[in-house]
Each structure stands twice: as structure tokens, then as C-alpha cells.
Amino acid sequence: MSDLHEFADDDTRTEDRHRKRRRRHRRRRAVTLLLILVLVIGGAGYLVLGPLKGIAADLHGNTGDYKGSGHGEVSVVVSSGASGRTVANDLVDKGVIKSSDPFLDALSKSGDQLQPGRYVLHRHMSGSAAVKLLQNPVALPTFTVPEGYRRMQMVPAIHKVSGLPVAEIKKALKAKPQKYGLPADLPSIEGYLFPATYKVKPHETATEIVQTMVDRMQAALTDAGVRAQDQRTVLTKASLVQAESPGDYATRRKIARVFDNRLKDDNKETDGKLQSDATVSYIFGTREDASTTKKQRASKSPYNTYRHKGLPPGPINSPGLASIKAADDPASGPWMYFVTVNPDTGKTKFATTYKQHQKHVKQYQAWLKKHHKGDHRKAKKNGGKS
Known part of the structure; x- marks a missing residue:
């Protein structure tokens, strides 16, 4: 009889495992069906992919909130007519915030709408910090290069705005042309820095600033139809x-x-x-x-x-x-x-x-x-x- 009881216990444990497995399968099917339904309702277009990722992240336990104002830089575009949920899910996807709810709560409490545009946020921000930065974006400092300036005339303006050492700026301006994608036989990068107003991003190096100016000149020459x-x-x-x-x-x-x-x-x-x-x-x-x-x-x-x-x-x-x-x-x-x-x-x-x-x-x-x-x-x- 003892052997029969042991077999019976084994059967019971086996059946329990099967029931648990079936429940897991049913939950997964339900999530899959939900996602498919949202796709069908939303037109199965690109515009719903962002929200779906956010929903999927929440379903897999990606909840909570980061602390503080974050670090690094992340470029974010808020499209015209985008809902708070759409923006929140995009921020989750880009690693700006940990989950949607803290962001949406902070947005609701602020009572303000998000304005369309391009913003620079940070990685691992709290939801409230992200809302504040989107509603009150920090204006990046700028410097202007007048037409006819020589490269070394640009040093004071770049230094004043960026705070970079003068020696570092001069070194970037004296670097070999090929460093910036220009012909190696040029005597210098003189003349290849387009005169315009430039924004300086946080932690941007002198080399990156100069590269931006070179790229602008290349674009201007191309736009002007110069072969x-x-x-x-x-x-x-x-x-x-x-x-x-x-x-x-x-x-x-x-x-x-x-x-x-x-x-x-x-x-x-x-x-x-x-x-x-x-x-x-x-x-x-x-x-x-x-x-x-x-x-x-x-x-x-x-x-x-x-x-x-x-x-x-x-x-x-x-x-x-x-x-x-x-x-x-x-x-x-x-x-x-x-x-x-x-x-x-x-x-x-x-x-x-x-x-x-x-x-x-x-x-x-x-x-x-x-x-x-x-x-x-x-x-x-x-x-x-x-």
C-alpha cells in the first residue's frame, strides 16, 4: 500500500506542475493577444510601436523610478499631438526614465502640456526631473563666428561660452585637416569653419565643436551646388x-x-x-x-x-x-x-x-x-x- 501512496503523490505533483505550466501559457497568450489587439486598433503602424514597448516593459516588471537628474545626454523629440503616454514610453525605451507611471504622475500634477520640439535629456532621470526638463528646457549657450573670421579669431568666443582651456581650443583648430575629414594636402582647416551661430552642448570637446563647424561648411558648399x-x-x-x-x-x-x-x-x-x-x-x-x-x-x-x-x-x-x-x-x-x-x-x-x-x-x-x-x-x- 505504501508503494501505491507514493505513486499517487507523484501523480499529484506531476499534475500540479502541468496546471502551473498551463496557467503560464494562458497568461502569455493573453498578453500576446492584447498586443495584437492594440496593433489592429491602432492601424499596425509605426506610431503604436513606442507605446507597445512601454506596455510590454511594464508587463515584464519594469516598474519603479530612478532618483536624481541623471547623467549623459539623450536626444528626444516630442511630436506635435503626442500624448503623455506616448512620450513616457519613448523615454522608457531610450533609458531616460525607468517606467511610465512616475513620469505621468508628475506630468499630471504639473498641469502643463508638453510642447513639441527636440530636447536634450539625461539617462536614468526620475520621472519628475524629466517632466521639469521637458517643460523648462535649459537653453544651451551659443557663440557666433562672423563672416571673414580666421580660425584663431574664434578662440575667445569658443572659450568664453564653453569654458574649455584656450590651449585645447587652439590645438583643435591647428589639428591636421584629415582629422576632420578634409583633404590631407590642405595647409590647415582655415576657411573650412562655416560662419554661423553655434550651440555648445554640456561636456562637448573642442574637437567636437570644430567638427560641427567643418560639417556646416561642407553642407553649405553642397547646398550651394559647388561640386x-x-x-x-x-x-x-x-x-x-x-x-x-x-x-x-x-x-x-x-x-x-x-x-x-x-x-x-x-x-x-x-x-x-x-x-x-x-x-x-x-x-x-x-x-x-x-x-x-x-x-x-x-x-x-x-x-x-x-x-x-x-x-x-x-x-x-x-x-x-x-x-x-x-x-x-x-x-x-x-x-x-x-x-x-x-x-x-x-x-x-x-x-x-x-x-x-x-x-x-x-x-x-x-x-x-x-x-x-x-x-x-x-x-x-x-x-x-x-
Whole structure:
């Protein structure tokens, strides 16, 4: 009889295990059916995938709340018309919050709606901290690079906003061009930093900031329709146009034409030399009246376009979009010379002969005499600007 009781006990335990297994299977089927039902009701589209993940996470026990304001950075987009539940589930998926309920409770208590937009949150935030940051996003500090700036002129602005050491910023700006995806034979990244206003993210390095600026310039060149094989030439000419012209877009296109005319092999007027004061100033630093001395114009630097034919080795500043477009699409005309006779207004006069150009130079010298108390003596006797 004892053996029969033992068999009976074994049968009972076996049956209990089977019953428990069947219950687990039924629960899983119920969850699966629920998810399928929500998919059908929601149209089985992408918009329901986020909420489903959040629901699935809660069903598998992913509940509770993190403490504090979190760490790191997570980019979050709140779409127009998105519900609090949709946003909460997206935050769960991205590891911002641990579960939906604490976030939704905090959102309900705040009484405010979430505004659509892109936000920077942190990993492992409490639900209430995430709500506060979404409703009161921290404005990122910004710095601005004006058109025509040289790379080292950007250091103070980047340092002031980012707090990064000056030495680290200079090192990033002096890094080899290939570090930023640029051609290895460029003399530097000069000119490849797009002039614009930039936001500085928390913990962003100097290298990352510079890379963003380089990427913006690459995008600007592409958007302007500049072919990849022409970008270096166009950007170099654009930097000269930027430095030489305070005028409007039409004036810049004419200046770009002057440079192209001077670069022609059969040009007897200037023997193929650009003779741009801007390139000499790049070597020695800009003077108040943008003129250069005879000694400076004798420099052996490859950037000295009085001594060397053709374009300099690379850009001399960061040109704006107007100068880039002007360099890529210059005006038609026979001009060989130009001088800005009134730097305040940008009024520029063009000439086809050196004799005609000298008359315009005298007008520029007169402007200098009136506005700079004798600095007119610094203006070159042999041609003024370009």
C-alpha cells in the first residue's frame, strides 16, 4: 500500500506542475493577444510601436523610478499631438526614465502640456526631473563666428561660452585637416569653419565643436551646388572675395570675375598674379586701412600673391554664403582691377587698365585722408587694393 501512496503523490505533483505550466501559457497568450489587439486598433503602424514597448516593459516588471537628474545626454523629440503616454514610453525605451507611471504622475500634477520640439535629456532621470526638463528646457549657450573670421579669431568666443582651456581650443583648430575629414594636402582647416551661430552642448570637446563647424561648411558648399572637386578652389576664391569686399552680392560677383581674369595664362596686365593685399595681410596681420608695405609684398610666403602666380594654397578666412556663391558664379566682364573707394558704404569701382585704376585709388586715398587723419599715406602708390 505504501508503494501505491507514493505513486499517487507523484501523480499529484506531476499534475500540479502541468496546471502551473498551463496557467503560464494562458497568461502569455493573453498578453500576446492584447498586443495584437492594440496593433489592429491602432492601424499596425509605426506610431503604436513606442507605446507597445512601454506596455510590454511594464508587463515584464519594469516598474519603479530612478532618483536624481541623471547623467549623459539623450536626444528626444516630442511630436506635435503626442500624448503623455506616448512620450513616457519613448523615454522608457531610450533609458531616460525607468517606467511610465512616475513620469505621468508628475506630468499630471504639473498641469502643463508638453510642447513639441527636440530636447536634450539625461539617462536614468526620475520621472519628475524629466517632466521639469521637458517643460523648462535649459537653453544651451551659443557663440557666433562672423563672416571673414580666421580660425584663431574664434578662440575667445569658443572659450568664453564653453569654458574649455584656450590651449585645447587652439590645438583643435591647428589639428591636421584629415582629422576632420578634409583633404590631407590642405595647409590647415582655415576657411573650412562655416560662419554661423553655434550651440555648445554640456561636456562637448573642442574637437567636437570644430567638427560641427567643418560639417556646416561642407553642407553649405553642397547646398550651394559647388561640386566636390571644385570646393577647394571656390572656397579659396570666396575667402579672397570676403576679405576684399564689404559690398553687396553683385559687387562680390564682379570681384570674383576680376580674380578669374587675372588668373588667365594670357593675361599681360598682371602676368597671372592676383596681387591681393588680403593674402599679404593674412601673412602679417591686417592693418587698419587694409594696405600693405613694400617689404611685406616681397615676402616669400606661398600666400603672397604679389610674388606667386595663381591662388594661395588655401582659404585665408571663413567666407559667408554670399561670397561662396559669388566665387562659384562670377559676373561677366573684362575688369582687371578694383578698389573700394568708400569702405563705409562698400562702394567699389572697377577698371580694365592700370591707368584707370589709379584714378580710383586716388579716390580711396581721399577717403582715408578724411576719415583716418593722414593714413592715406599708407595706401599703395602702385595700385591700391588689388
